[in-house]
Amino acid sequence: MAGGGERRKKTLTQPSPASGRGLKGHFEPDAPASGRGLSKRAEPDARRQSLIEATARVLARDGATGASVRPIAVEAGVSPGLINHYFAGIDALIAATYSAVGEQVSNALAAAVAAAGNDPRARLTAYVTASFAPPIADRALLATWIAFWSLTGKPQIAERHDAIYARYREDLEALLADCGIAPADRRLTAIAITALVDGLWLELCLSPDSFTADEARGLAERQLESYFVRSANSDR
Amino acid sequence: MAGGGERRKKTLTQPSPASGRGLKGHFEPDAPASGRGLSKRAEPDARRQSLIEATARVLARDGATGASVRPIAVEAGVSPGLINHYFAGIDALIAATYSAVGEQVSNALAAAVAAAGNDPRARLTAYVTASFAPPIADRALLATWIAFWSLTGKPQIAERHDAIYARYREDLEALLADCGIAPADRRLTAIAITALVDGLWLELCLSPDSFTADEARGLAERQLESYFVRSANSDR
DNA sequence: AACCTTATTATACGATCGTTCAACAAGCAA
DNA sequence: TTGCTTGTTGAACGATCGTATAATAAGGTT
CATH class of the missing domain: 1.10.357.10 (Tetracycline Repressor, domain 2)
Known part of the structure; x- marks a missing residue:
């Protein structure tokens, strides 16, 4: 329902100034978030599993209200966009969990x-x-x-x-x-x-x-x- | 982090076209939301009670996720700001409910x-x-x-x-x-x-x-x- | 009348929500 | 090497969140 579909053509054409590697800086160089490795290019099944486990941890820690895309992504040591690459949406991820x-x-x-x-x-x-x-x-x-x-x-x-x-x-x-x-x-x-x-x-x-x-x-x-x-x- | 905080200045400066009285338009002219009258200057206790009842109705209809300030205010036929006038915050209102x-x-x-x-x-x-x-x-x-x-x-x-x-x-x-x-x-x-x-x-x-x-x-x-x-x- | 108190509205703010997408990067095939 | 596929990022969008507050409206007192 949200997010448009056409506006992007202009907006993002020029690369953002500091987008070489991105996430790395926020965490320990190779051990993101909470110990899970899996920092790059994981097997799809392993990545799915890791996202599900991160969701379970967030649900246990913060309950239903806290289980949103960004905290889950942080917990999994992954960027928020990746969740929608593996699941149809946050609801599908929670259902899988x-x-x-x-x-x-x-x-x-x-x-x-x-x-x-x-x-x-x-x-x-x-x-x-x-x-x-x-x-x-x-x-x-x-x-x-x-x-x-x-x-x-x-x-x-x-x-x-x-x-x-x-x-x-x-x-x-x-x-x-x-x-x-x-x-x-x-x-x-x-x-x-x-x-x-x-x-x-x-x-x-x-x-x-x-x-x-x-x-x-x-x-x-x-x-x-x-x-x-x-x-x-x-x-x- | 997202959404930015600067674009709003323009977007919301001009008042929305039909905001003389605000909420009214969505419902019957004088019987806001779901039958509760109480449109202006109610007894404090009656108003508190009406807000609690509206919260109960919203919780029953939409569950925990849907029980946020604005939907509750709409259900009570009242502006969102009023909730913080009678309760310390949304949590206090829900506790009272x-x-x-x-x-x-x-x-x-x-x-x-x-x-x-x-x-x-x-x-x-x-x-x-x-x-x-x-x-x-x-x-x-x-x-x-x-x-x-x-x-x-x-x-x-x-x-x-x-x-x-x-x-x-x-x-x-x-x-x-x-x-x-x-x-x-x-x-x-x-x-x-x-x-x-x-x-x-x-x-x-x-x-x-x-x-x-x-x-x-x-x-x-x-x-x-x-x-x-x-x-x-x-x-x- | 003028004044005071307070219920109420409407708007604004900054944060965060779910989703989208262009760009980057990693691995594999040729 | 060059290409192609695809995992992955980071930023942006529009919507909505809880809260704060200036302005307005209503009622009561003097």
């Missing part, structure tokens, strides 16, 4: 399950309580997540949200199945557990003084127990 | 409880399930709430959040007490119920296709039951 962060969270949960051994109940508990320990229980991750929620008005972002949450519930349903929860109960049980965990996680990050991570873990475990008690009663 | 909307929600829940009659269990159920019906279960209200969450980095907003949630849990604890939940259990029970309801409410508003309001209500009711079953067992 949503998917990437969602994947990371998913991996962290999977790791917690894997570390729990082979007992189905232990694996389920691990999956559920992982949200109350690092790296999930993290104020910065919540800020990132809220930023995504605040953008679900755009269909592009809403799609990612649905996909990420659907997968979360799918994983949970599989774990419930391994624990012997009846197929007809799995869907709603997964929804309830997801909601409880989300709500506890949200409030735990938002105002950590109202209860502790241990209390949250205890509440989630009790909720799980109640499903098995009920299931045992109705099965018999 | 948080309190006001929190109060409204609180009132809506109280009304649901009052409508439920005298049976303590019915009153508790009404309080809990009111979140899955209008006016609470509303995409626009969620957008408002997410906007507040996204600002909890600022201490001013975080305080309001803590106060609002503390009150929510207090009310819930009182209802639990009426239902005979042991004093020692009330705090954590209230936290768990709040979390479940919040999580269900969040996802119900965010992606309404994953489950229905009725299902959410059913899940919340079952959770309540489980607390009474447990309590009955341990009491006897």
Whole structure:
């Protein structure tokens, strides 16, 4: 919508006085911004990934309001124009970051399950309580997540949200199945557990003084127990 | 750095063609924005209230990103400068709106409880399930709430959040007490119920296709039951 | 009437927003 | 070497952000 299309012919024809190399001067000669190297002519995939990671860091640090083109470019050690070379716009970059962060969270949960051994109940508990320990229980991750929620008005972002949450519930349903929860109960049980965990996680990050991570873990475990008690009663 | 600061001198020196009264032109002559009258020299308290309500409407419509001075002023049928006359800044206005909307929600829940009659269990159920019906279960209200969450980095907003949630849990604890939940259990029970309801409410508003309001209500009711079953067992 | 107080408007400022684009630079092919 | 492709820069645009402020308008007091 912004930016014209014809005015440039005259304006920029004469080269600007000091535009030899540009960016370099603002940073350490070869290590831009925050440690990421990648200063020149990166592999397209690596550059895309680096931009996504920079966006995630900015979202975690400054939330939705701070995640604008220039700060992200600075964080990535790159000029602002480059973002539009790799992504259709800032919204597309943020959407891609949503998917990437969602994947990371998913991996962290999977790791917690894997570390729990082979007992189905232990694996389920691990999956559920992982949200109350690092790296999930993290104020910065919540800020990132809220930023995504605040953008679900755009269909592009809403799609990612649905996909990420659907997968979360799918994983949970599989774990419930391994624990012997009846197929007809799995869907709603997964929804309830997801909601409880989300709500506890949200409030735990938002105002950590109202209860502790241990209390949250205890509440989630009790909720799980109640499903098995009920299931045992109705099965018999 | 961009845009320059010198070109404006010319651009804006001549007043915009139709700026006798300014805002008026966009709307009905004497009923600015959305029905609020109050066009000139209002009582300070009424004006403050009208600005807060306009902010709430804009937050509901456009979320956190859209809640900036000018759109709010348009919604209130007022010039942008007036906002800084009544509030220390846009952040203060939004904080005040948080309190006001929190109060409204609180009132809506109280009304649901009052409508439920005298049976303590019915009153508790009404309080809990009111979140899955209008006016609470509303995409626009969620957008408002997410906007507040996204600002909890600022201490001013975080305080309001803590106060609002503390009150929510207090009310819930009182209802639990009426239902005979042991004093020692009330705090954590209230936290768990709040979390479940919040999580269900969040996802119900965010992606309404994953489950229905009725299902959410059913899940919340079952959770309540489980607390009474447990309590009955341990009491006897 | 003249005066004072204050609600309100309208405009301006400097900063920053997302996007565009001509120019520069790096690597590869011929 | 010369060309060609393309990653990359830096500057500019128009829009909009939050805030400040001089001028105007309204109401009340004397």
